[in-house]
Amino acid sequence: MAERAALEELVKLQGERVRGLKQQKASAELIEEEVGKLLKLKAQLGPDESKQKFVLKTPKGTRDYSPRQMAVREKVFDVIIRCFKRHGAEVIDTPVFELKETLMGKYGEDSKLIYDLKDQGGELLSLRYDLTVPFARYLAMNKLTNIKRYHIAKVYRRDNPAMTRGRYREFYQCDFDIAGNFDPMIPDAECLKIMCEILSSLQIGDFLVKVNDRRILDGMFAICGVSDSKFRTICSSVDKLDKVSWEEVKNEMAVLLQTPAQAGEEPLGVGSVAAGGRYDGLVGMFDPKGRKVPCVGLSIGVERIFSIVEQRLEALEEKVRTTETQVLVASAQKKLLEERLKLVSELWDAGIKAELLYKKNPKLLNQLQYCEEAGIPLVAIIGEQELKDGVIKLRSVTSREEQEDLKTAQNRDFNFYYGYFIDYYWQKWPDTTPFTYKALGA
Amino acid sequence: MAERAALEELVKLQGERVRGLKQQKASAELIEEEVGKLLKLKAQLGPDESKQKFVLKTPKGTRDYSPRQMAVREKVFDVIIRCFKRHGAEVIDTPVFELKETLMGKYGEDSKLIYDLKDQGGELLSLRYDLTVPFARYLAMNKLTNIKRYHIAKVYRRDNPAMTRGRYREFYQCDFDIAGNFDPMIPDAECLKIMCEILSSLQIGDFLVKVNDRRILDGMFAICGVSDSKFRTICSSVDKLDKVSWEEVKNEMAVLLQTPAQAGEEPLGVGSVAAGGRYDGLVGMFDPKGRKVPCVGLSIGVERIFSIVEQRLEALEEKVRTTETQVLVASAQKKLLEERLKLVSELWDAGIKAELLYKKNPKLLNQLQYCEEAGIPLVAIIGEQELKDGVIKLRSVTSREEQEDLKTAQNRDFNFYYGYFIDYYWQKWPDTTPFTYKALGA
Numbered sequence: 001m002a003e004r005a006a007l008e009e010l011v012k013l014q015g016e017r018v019r020g021l022k023q024q025k026a027s028a029e030l031i032e033e034e035v036g037k038l039l040k041l042k043a044q045l046g047p048d049e050s051k052q053k054f055v056l057k058t059p060k061g062t063r064d065y066s067p068r069q070m071a072v073r074e075k076v077f078d079v080i081i082r083c084f085k086r087h088g089a090e091v092i093d094t095p096v097f098e099l100k101e102t103l104m105g106k107y108g109e110d111s112k113l114i115y116d117l118k119d120q121g122g123e124l125l126s127l128r129y130d131l132t133v134p135f136a137r138y139l140a141m142n143k144l145t146n147i148k149r150y151h152i153a154k155v156y157r158r159d160n161p162a163m164t165r166g167r168y169r170e171f172y173q174c175d176f177d178i179a180g181n182f183d184p185m186i187p188d189a190e191c192l193k194i195m196c197e198i199l200s201s202l203q204i205g206d207f208l209v210k211v212n213d214r215r216i217l218d219g220m221f222a223i224c225g226v227s228d229s230k231f232r233t234i235c236s237s238v239d240k241l242d243k244v245s246w247e248e249v250k251n252e253m254a255v256l257l258q259t260p261a262q263a264g265e266e267p268l269g270v271g272s273v274a275a276g277g278r279y280d281g282l283v284g285m286f287d288p289k290g291r292k293v294p295c296v297g298l299s300i301g302v303e304r305i306f307s308i309v310e311q312r313l314e315a316l317e318e319k320v321r322t323t324e325t326q327v328l329v330a331s332a333q334k335k336l337l338e339e340r341l342k343l344v345s346e347l348w349d350a351g352i353k354a355e356l357l358y359k360k361n362p363k364l365l366n367q368l369q370y371c372e373e374a375g376i377p378l379v380a381i382i383g384e385q386e387l388k389d390g391v392i393k394l395r396s397v398t399s400r401e402e403q404e405d406l407k408t409a410q411n412r413d414f415n416f417y418y419g420y421f422i423d424y425y426w427q428k429w430p431d432t433t434p435f436t437y438k439a440l441g442a
Numbered sequence: 443m444a445e446r447a448a449l450e451e452l453v454k455l456q457g458e459r460v461r462g463l464k465q466q467k468a469s470a471e472l473i474e475e476e477v478g479k480l481l482k483l484k485a486q487l488g489p490d491e492s493k494q495k496f497v498l499k500t501p502k503g504t505r506d507y508s509p510r511q512m513a514v515r516e517k518v519f520d521v522i523i524r525c526f527k528r529h530g531a532e533v534i535d536t537p538v539f540e541l542k543e544t545l546m547g548k549y550g551e552d553s554k555l556i557y558d559l560k561d562q563g564g565e566l567l568s569l570r571y572d573l574t575v576p577f578a579r580y581l582a583m584n585k586l587t588n589i590k591r592y593h594i595a596k597v598y599r600r601d602n603p604a605m606t607r608g609r610y611r612e613f614y615q616c617d618f619d620i621a622g623n624f625d626p627m628i629p630d631a632e633c634l635k636i637m638c639e640i641l642s643s644l645q646i647g648d649f650l651v652k653v654n655d656r657r658i659l660d661g662m663f664a665i666c667g668v669s670d671s672k673f674r675t676i677c678s679s680v681d682k683l684d685k686v687s688w689e690e691v692k693n694e695m696a697v698l699l700q701t702p703a704q705a706g707e708e709p710l711g712v713g714s715v716a717a718g719g720r721y722d723g724l725v726g727m728f729d730p731k732g733r734k735v736p737c738v739g740l741s742i743g744v745e746r747i748f749s750i751v752e753q754r755l756e757a758l759e760e761k762v763r764t765t766e767t768q769v770l771v772a773s774a775q776k777k778l779l780e781e782r783l784k785l786v787s788e789l790w791d792a793g794i795k796a797e798l799l800y801k802k803n804p805k806l807l808n809q810l811q812y813c814e815e816a817g818i819p820l821v822a823i824i825g826e827q828e829l830k831d832g833v834i835k836l837r838s839v840t841s842r843e844e845q846e847d848l849k850t851a852q853n854r855d856f857n858f859y860y861g862y863f864i865d866y867y868w869q870k871w872p873d874t875t876p877f878t879y880k881a882l883g884a
Contacts, residue, residue, distance in 0.1 A: 011670070012670070015664075015669060015670055018664055018665075018667065019667040019669065022665070022666070022667040023667070031665055032665065035661055035664040035665050038664055039657070039660060039661065039664065042660075055541065055543070056579065056582055056583040056728060056730075057541065057583065058536070058537050058540070058541075058583075059537060059539055059540065059541055059565055059567050060564060060565055062537035062539070063537070064534065064535065064536050064537070064580055064583075065534055065535040065536075066534060066584075067532035067533060067534060067591065070532070070533045070534060070535060073535075074533075085765070085766050085795060086790055086793070086794070086795045086796070087790065087795075087796075087797070088765050088766075088767040088795065088796070088797035088816075089765065090509035090512070090764045090765055091509060091512045091516075091764075092506065092507055092508060092509060092512060093506065093507040093512060093515075094500070094506050094507075095500050095501060095504035095505070095506070095612050096538055096569075096596060096598075096612065097501055097504070097612075098500070098501065099497065099499065099500075099501055101497070115559055115560075115562070116559070116560040116562065117557055117558070117559055117560060117569075118557075118558040118559060118560045118561070119560070120557070120558065120600060122502060123501055123502055125501050127538075127559075137498065138506055140498055141498040141499065141500075141506075142506075142508075149509065154538060156538075158562060158564075170537050170538060170539075178800070180800070182800035182801065183800060183801050183802045186779070186783075186800040186801075186802075187800050189783070190800075193787065193790070197790065197791075215481075218481065219477060219481065222460060222477040222480055222481060223460075223464075223473055223474065223477050224464075225460060225461045225464035225465075227457055227461065228453070228454075228457055286498060288498075322532045322533075323527070323530045323531065323532055324527050324530075325530040337628070341628075341631070345635065348528055348529065348635070348639065349639075351528070352528070353527060353528045353529075353530065354528070354529075354530070355529070355530035358620070358622070358624035358625060358628040358629050358632075359624065359625050359628075360625045360628075374530075
């Protein structure tokens with residue numbers, strides 16, 4: 001570090017020298033010369049490594065998505081979005097944070113799990129806890145009385161995460177809701193239908209749908225002597241039944257109700273992957289005149305579904321493609337970078353998904369290896385002879401079949417031509433894709 | 443409000459009565475009776491309207507996306523993602539917040555624009571300011587030396603927003619980056635190519651690409667006598683040239699450098715819609731041993747592009763469909779709810795995008811009107827006669843052409859059958875879609 005300190009001192013001195021010359025209005029040549037020295041010294045110095053005491057991690061309860069995990073996520077979202085669109089839903093989005101007061105009084109005991117932003121002047125803000133309250137705020141703010149929409153976005157809860165079971169502090173919700181005054185049970189029935197369609201399409205196994213009416217629960221609580229003030233808290237406890245054991249919930253309820261817990265046993269559920277219900281009063285809480293907009297909706301617990309699909313992938317030891325590249329532009333000879341760039345550029349313009357290695361003179365073996373690792377099915381090879389003849393050699397990576405009479409420069413309608421030839425061989429060699437997608441249901 | 447207070451008192455008293463009976467172990471019948479009264483009183487009470495003093499708005503500098511705005515956003519993202527995939531990119535995602543120390547020391551003067559989360563115990567967190575620093579953290583954390591990835595997500599800056607010009611405190615960034623040791627300028631050239639492909643595909647008019655080398659700027663600053671400590675700050679000022687006038691930037695720089703501002707004039711630019719560059723030192727700042735991973739990338743300024751496309755839509759007074767529904771299941775007669783539900787359900791199972799009105803006995807006129815408003819091109823009509831004959835009447839909403847011989851119950855392969863008939867008429871009546879999409883380039 002003594003060497004670094006010396007270098008830093010030199011940079012400082014040379015900087016002062018340059019500024020001095022500037023102030024003295026020295027000649028441009030002299031200033032330039034000294035600036036050159038300064039830049040060289042800075043280059044020698046490089047970044048300050050003593051400051052690297054970072055903890056390299058994501059915040060507690062959060063995770064990055066790797067390309068492989070993104071492949072799973074996109075597949076799951078695709079199934080869900082296609083279903084929501086099949087049912088004629090529009091889509092909206094809201095900010096990741098809301099005014100703190102928008103969220104206040106909506107979550108009972110669970111309010112303590114809300115992430116607040118630091119007061120840095122201006123409005124007090126909190127990260128959204130779910131997508132339902134922002135939706136109700138959106139309806140009231142825009143005076144909407146009638147909409148069928150879906151919303152897929154991350155929500156935030158300062159909970160104690162069980163990440164192995166797909167529970168995080170930052171996690172996705174996929175919500176579909178129908179707002180409006182309609183004849184009884186018709187939108188409710190559609191919500192159940194959507195839930196079943198999605199869970200069936202995702203092929204995550206058999207599932208059981210439990211249908212209940214909150215008013216039955218209200219009655220049970222009243223009979224049990226739950227006071228109004230403890231109503232929400234007791235509901236929160238009951239909600240935990242899919243996460244912790246009945247024993248724990250029972251004890252929590254007993255403390256809340258100050259009655260001795262009774263013996264009883266229930267099996268631990270495997271966990272819920274979707275939920276939903278009516279919330280006819282929520283929008284009215286936002287409307288200045290308390291006007292109500294009846295709502296019913298559902299939420300897909302995608303994080304658990306991601307976990308299930310990821311585990312299935314692991315179990316099958318399946319390779320998953322994380323890119324969609326159709327063809328690699330390669331060369332067996334040196335000094336053909338410009339020609340490779342020209343060809344790959346023409347392919348991109350023709351809508352073909354194509355890559356090339358970022359090397360001046362890559363070896364053919366390395367180029368073929370890259371294809372095998374990335375699952376790229378086709379290689380377009382050019383060399384001196386091909387360039388002379390105005391052709392391209394196209395090869396299937398797995399079968400090693402080749403096709404050589406693919407004209408390049410002669411053909412006037414380049415874009416159509418390339419689009420056609422790649423698609424043709426894509427079809428002709430159906431097994432060219434080295435990876436399968438069984439676990440993703442594709 | 444006096445009435446409300448009286449009702450609240452009654453609910454309280456009745457609650458106490460129920461709890462008292464419970465403690466005295468009164469008969470179940472008696473308790474149930476009193477609970478019933480309690481529930482009735484609560485129903486009369488309804489929600490407390492005096493508490494509705496909410497300001498109904500989104501936080502400063504943020505906005506909701508309406509279904510119409512989402513249609514624009516999805517169209518723009520589709521163009522961008524297709525391009526990124528064409529170039530063989532993988533995709534990753536990172537949490538919306540990072541450890542505060544991950545962001546510290548990366549943004550110079552602009553650090554004051556970072557949103558911090560409130561210290562609620564545990565780690566100190568901040569919302570991400572861009573996608574580049576999280577990417578560098580991801581690379582260092584996973585010891586990756588080689589990846590080509592894109593990342594589309596919202597970032598957060600406590601800036602003074604100019605929302606009419608597409609500048610927000612919460613806004614999307616669409617980043618494409620190539621990390622790794624490659625031969626010079628090849629990845630850099632691909633980044634420029636991608637930028638041009640995207641801006642051309644979006645059809646937002648002519649654009650000018652400015653290419654520069656940071657080392658030229660470094661030299662100019664050194665010649666101008668900018669001290670090391672002011673280097674970042676001066677860069678921030680220069681960065682503002684696309685947002686504020688040269689006059690303002692000049693004054694800011696003059697204050698920083700404590701030299702009198704010189705006269706000079708430059709036209710105000712229309713603003714940048716994409717930017718990019720090299721950052722070879724950033725990953726090394728995270729690596730415990732300072733190992734460098736050279737990176738080059740680009741970022742598409744989608745918020746401005748959203749604004750441009752939205753303005754174009756307004757100017758053309760174009761209707762935009764916000765759903766994709768192909769067919770509405772309708773009836774001219776009463777008491778056919780169950781039959782409508784059965785048909786729409788079969789259509790969903792066949793992959794057809796279908797809706798029905800959530801009414802027991804909707805009028806045919808209302809059903810047709812709904813189609814015209816939502817841009818639904820086809821109506822499948824059932825009535826007593828159709829049900830008896832086992833057929834469906836299919837009508838084009840705009841041309842009013844009808845087709846009646848579409849058998850239902852007789853056909854064994856329902857799903858295939860419906861999929862076929864809707865797709866067939868979708869083709870046969872190509873002008874059935876009432877809305878065009880010119881402004882979206884589709």
